[in-house]
Amino acid sequence: MRHGYIKVAAASVPVRVADCAYNAAQTVAAIREAAARNIRILVLPELGLTGYTCGDLLLQKTLLDGALDALETVRAATAGMETLTFVGLPLAAENKLYNCAAALFDGEILGVVPKTYLPNYGEFYERRWFAPAPKAGEGSRIALLNRTPLFGANQLFRCGSLPELTVGCEICEDLWAPNPPSVAQALAGATVIVNLSASNEVVGKDAYRRELVKNQSARLNCAYLYASSGDGESTTDLVFSGHHLICEDGRLVAERRDTMPGMLVTEIDVQRLTGERRRLNTFHPVGDAVESGCFFLTPEETVLTRAVDPMPFVPQDEDQRRSRCEDILNLQAAGLRKRIGHTNAACCVVGLSGGLDSTLALLVTVRAMDALGRDRKDILAVTMPCFGTTARTKDNAARLAELLGVTFHTVPIGAAVEQHFADIGLPEGDRSVTYENAQARERTQVLMDLANLRGGMVVGTGDLSELALGWATYNGDHMSMYGVNASVPKTLVRHIVRYVAECAAEDLKAVLLDILDTPVSPELLPPEAGEIAQKTEDLVGPYELHDFFLYQIIRFGFPPDKVYRLAKYAWGGTYSDRTIYQWLKTFYRRFFAQQFKRSCVPDGPKVGSVSLSPRGDWRMPSDACAALWLSELEALDI
Numbered sequence: 001m002r003h004g005y006i007k008v009a010a011a012s013v014p015v016r017v018a019d020c021a022y023n024a025a026q027t028v029a030a031i032r033e034a035a036a037r038n039i040r041i042l043v044l045p046e047l048g049l050t051g052y053t054c055g056d057l058l059l060q061k062t063l064l065d066g067a068l069d070a071l072e073t074v075r076a077a078t079a080g081m082e083t084l085t086f087v088g089l090p091l092a093a094e095n096k097l098y099n100c101a102a103a104l105f106d107g108e109i110l111g112v113v114p115k116t117y118l119p120n121y122g123e124f125y126e127r128r129w130f131a132p133a134p135k136a137g138e139g140s141r142i143a144l145l146n147r148t149p150l151f152g153a154n155q156l157f158r159c160g161s162l163p164e165l166t167v168g169c170e171i172c173e174d175l176w177a178p179n180p181p182s183v184a185q186a187l188a189g190a191t192v193i194v195n196l197s198a199s200n201e202v203v204g205k206d207a208y209r210r211e212l213v214k215n216q217s218a219r220l221n222c223a224y225l226y227a228s229s230g231d232g233e234s235t236t237d238l239v240f241s242g243h244h245l246i247c248e249d250g251r252l253v254a255e256r257r258d259t260m261p262g263m264l265v266t267e268i269d270v271q272r273l274t275g276e277r278r279r280l281n282t283f284h285p286v287g288d289a290v291e292s293g294c295f296f297l298t299p300e301e302t303v304l305t306r307a308v309d310p311m312p313f314v315p316q317d318e319d320q321r322r323s324r325c326e327d328i329l330n331l332q333a334a335g336l337r338k339r340i341g342h343t344n345a346a347c348c349v350v351g352l353s354g355g356l357d358s359t360l361a362l363l364v365t366v367r368a369m370d371a372l373g374r375d376r377k378d379i380l381a382v383t384m385p386c387f388g389t390t391a392r393t394k395d396n397a398a399r400l401a402e403l404l405g406v407t408f409h410t411v412p413i414g415a416a417v418e419q420h421f422a423d424i425g426l427p428e429g430d431r432s433v434t435y436e437n438a439q440a441r442e443r444t445q446v447l448m449d450l451a452n453l454r455g456g457m458v459v460g461t462g463d464l465s466e467l468a469l470g471w472a473t474y475n476g477d478h479m480s481m482y483g484v485n486a487s488v489p490k491t492l493v494r495h496i497v498r499y500v501a502e503c504a505a506e507d508l509k510a511v512l513l514d515i516l517d518t519p520v521s522p523e524l525l526p527p528e529a530g531e532i533a534q535k536t537e538d539l540v541g542p543y544e545l546h547d548f549f550l551y552q553i554i555r556f557g558f559p560p561d562k563v564y565r566l567a568k569y570a571w572g573g574t575y576s577d578r579t580i581y582q583w584l585k586t587f588y589r590r591f592f593a594q595q596f597k598r599s600c601v602p603d604g605p606k607v608g609s610v611s612l613s614p615r616g617d618w619r620m621p622s623d624a625c626a627a628l629w630l631s632e633l634e635a636l637d638i
Contacts (some may be wrong), residue, residue, distance in 0.1 A: 001040075001162050003562040005302040006271040008041040008192075009034055010225050010244035010256075011263040015232030017051035019227035020066035024049060024073040028089060030263065035081040039265060040297055042085045043194040045229040046172050047099060049074070049089040052198035053234035054264030058097065058469075060092050060128045067091070071102060071109075072145050079107030082297050084157065086169055088196045091152065093142055101169050101196045102149075103157055103293060109149040112142060115171040116153050116181045147524065155292040160181040162297060164274040166190050170198035175212045175226075177557070186220035192275045192608040193222050198229040201241040206257055209571025210245060218250025221276050223268040230259050249276060253306055265307045275557045282396025310570035311544065312551040313492045313608065322584045325499035328492070332484045333367040336459065339482045340368060346436050351447050352381040352401060352408075354393030356493050357485055358516050359400060361461040363500055364484045366404050375628050379406040382450060384413045384443045387526050396515050403508045409450070413442045440476030447480075452498065457481040460602055465490035467612050468550045469587070470594020471536065478597055486604030489550065490520070490543040540590070541583035545571060549587045554610050554618065560632045581638050588633065 011034070013026035027044060034042045044054055049070040057063050067089040074087055084105045091100045091112065098114035117132035128180040133153035134140070142151035159165035159393060168185030174195055193216070199209060209226075217224040223246070229359045230242020242263040244256040254266035340348065348365050352358045365379050381401040385394055401408035417439055426434055447458045460480025462472050464487050472478040486492065494516060501512035520536045520543070535541060548570060552563045567580045575583075599614050599622050611617035 001297060002301050003558075003565065004162070004164065004269055004274070005267045005304065006040045006162075006165060006297075006602075007038055007265065007267050007302055007471070007514075008225055008246065009037075009039045009263050009265045010043050010227035010246060012045050012227060012230040012242045012244070012261050013048065013053045013334060014261050015048065015229070017232065017234050018054050018063055018066075019051075020049055020063070020070040021073075023051065024070035027070075028077040030076060031083060031085055033082065033263065034085070035083045037265060038300065038302070038521050039083055041167065041192065041194065041225065042083050043196060043227045044085070044087050045227050046088045046101075046196040046198040047090060048196070048229070050563050051233060052088075052229050052240070053236070053238070055234075056129070058261060064090060064092050064097075068145065075104055075145065076101075077106060078104045078573060081106060082295075084110075084198055084295055085166065086194050088171065090130070091144075098133065099126060099130045099171060101171055101194075103155075103167075103169065105293065105295040108293070109144060109147050110157055110295065111150045111155045112144065113153060113155050113169045113171070114151065116173055116177075127148055137351050149458050150290065150292045152189070153181060155290055156185060156188060156190055157293050157295065158291060160294045160296045161299065162270065164191060165297075167192045167194060169194050169196070171195070172199065173365060175209070175216060180216065182216065182220060182222075182224075186222055190220075191222055191270055191277075192268065193217075193220065193224050193510055195224065195226045195439055196521060197226060198233070198240060199243065200238040201243070206241065206243055209243060210252065210255070213245045214247045214250055214252055217247040218635050221249055221273055221280065223253075223270070227264075249273060258313050267302055267304055270558050271558070279557070280377045292365065297482055304569055307568050308569040310548060310574075311491055312555075313489045313547055313610075314495055322499055324492075325496045328488060328496060329367060329500075331605055331607045332364040332488070333371060336364060336368040336482060336484050337371050339457070339603070340372060340374075343481075345455065345457040347378045347407075347451075347454045349380045349447050349451045349454070349456050349458045350383060351443055351458075351461060352383050352397040353461075354383070354395070354397035354400070354515060355412045356490075356515060356520065357463050357466075358397075358461040358465075359452045359512065360488070360493050360497055361459050361484050362400065362406070363405065363497070365459050366406065376405040378406050378456075379384055379404075380409055380413060380450060380454065380456065381406050382409045384411050384446055386417060386439050386442075387412050388439075388521075390527050390531065392514075393405070396511055396518070399511050400508075403511060407445070410540060411446050411450075413439065413446065417442050437473045437476060440473035444473075444476050444479055451481070459484055461485060461603065463488050463490050463493050464610070464612065465547055465550065467598055469540050469546060469590045470597050471540055471590075473596060474597055478601070481595065483602045483604035486601065486613065487606045487608055489547045489608075489610075491547045491609075541586055542575075545575065545580065545583050546587055549584055551584055553587075553591075553611060554612070560584065560629050561636055564633070564636060578638060581633070581636070585630065585633055589628045592624055592629075595620050595624065596622035 013030050016022045086101050101113045103110040114133035141148040157167040166189045168190030170181045174180045226245040228243045229240040233240045246254045256264040350362050383397045406486045452457045458480045460483030463485040501509045552558045
């Protein structure tokens with residue numbers, strides 16, 4: 001359970017309709033397999049101890065007694081096993097018959113949950129046999145196998161050794177009803193919902209079912225475990241596909257669709273779910289859910305089998321990636337378009353270096369001006385060559401401006417910077433940070449003054465990754481009048497520019513591809529043999545790692561040891577453990593030390609779930625101390 005990971009499973013077993021002893025034996029075998037694989041939550045299909053398709057046999061006392069015997073067999077088999085198991089059976093109580101799920105753990109029946117059958121949804125055909133669960137507040141104890149477990153809907157099963165792990169249970173209807181029972185359970189604290197189902201298969205229903213489970217897990221910020229009937233159910237009129245789904249906060253983590261019996265196994269991240277709920281601050285202990293049984297799990301290391309996305313900001317699917325790039329471009333351009341109109345700017349001024357960030361800023365500005373029906377000549381692209389500028393970047397900047405049809409202006413700043421060095425007494429040959437930052441600040445001064453001269457506004461180029469690391473000169477490239485890239489991470493900047501290149505004419509495409517192939521650099525130190533001498537990722541580390549760290553830390557609030565662990569899963573084949581550790585340490589050190597730059601950044605549009613705007617998503621004091629985070633890193637055994 002380290003870092004909140006719990007191994008879970010949805011499974012189906014071979015079923016013989018109305019053969020309860022056989023079904024019990026198969027269920028016990030599944031539970032033993034789950035326990036051997038350290039699975040902590042196991043959900044099995046609806047009415048699995050009898051078979052879902054018993055029809056009017058459900059009204060026979062012989063079958064109901066057989067179901068009770070089967071439950072006793074299964075209960076006894078769970079003794080000594082730390083697997084919270086949900087099995088389905090029909091249960092007679094108070095002269096009514098209920099479609100139930102029994103929650104079993106370590107030889108005990110923690111609770112019995114009857115199916116709700118919401119009245120505002122209409123009549124399920126199962127109402128021929130089953131009564132709906134008692135109304136909220138009518139839950140009671142029931143005499144069952146010499147025990148008195150709680151009987152009623154909306155029960156919660158809480159893990160005493162991991163309080164964040166709280167499980168709610170519903171049977172099938174939860175996905176199809178307009179007012180799903182799991183809503184009340186989630187509002188009362190359930191982070192995991194299990195659904196015992198018997199959903200028959202028809203063409204196209206699997207895709208619909210998949211979206212329902214994903215959407216329900218997203219709405220409730222929960223993990224959702226769904227197990228549906230499969231092999232052995234009667235095929236008189238229907239076929240059951242054994243569709244199993246495990247989703248987490250709107251994301252499909254694992255899926256199995258096979259009529260043959262089997263077990264779908266993965267891990268859920270309870271820490272991620274609780275962190276998301278704290279961030280949203282909408283899940284308070286309200287609703288009519290009742291806490292039932294408590295179970296205790298022995299802490300252990302969970303080996304992850306679920307995929308860890310190394311590029312969380314960049315969709316892996318090509319179509320989704322293209323769609324994401326187009327959406328971001330539109331959002332960036334919409335924000336800038338509004339600002340241009342509000343300020344009545346006569347022009348937009350962009351510092352064009354021939355690098356990725358300034359290229360994206362120019363592309364966004366062109367899109368905004370086109371949407372406003374403005375002449376692209378109202379965009380002033382300015383290149384300001386100095387000591388570190390290479391012919392490659394300078395030529396690419398000029399060619400890009402020409403192909404986009406914007407106004408292009410060159411302002412060499414070398415003489416002005418040298419005069420400034422003389423004014424402040426910087427020794428000749430000094431290559432300190434003063435040498436570098438003076439160039440960045442001179443460039444910003446030129447851009448601002450050109451904007452003043454022409455009644456325009458300066459469009460910022462800095463991206464989210466640079467903000468996180470503080471890789472910007474304070475009051476230099478750190479400053480603008482509107483920062484269009486402020487919430488776009490470096491890894492995504494690259495893909496957006498590539499997307500534009502793929503859609504562009506061949507000449508523009510060639511320039512964009514060469515810009516993509518150019519090393520990321522501020523070009524503040526003199527070139528070596530005409531080539532870029534100062535490569536950003538050699539100094540602060542790979543942006544693909546830093547973007548991974550940024551997402552895990554800001555989006556979910558994960559602690560350093562968990563971020564390190566996830567990074568090893570995601571990037572272990574590319575970087576050594578020591579390399580990952582060193583750059584993670586760099587990230588924390590710089591993130592805390594450079595907050596003062598983020599506290600006064602210009603306005604800019606939020607385009608994703610992670611943003612560092614001091615006015616919205618990230619409010620952190622500039623003098624916060626990193627000691628706790630760094631000490632946790634130091635304690636790791638590397």
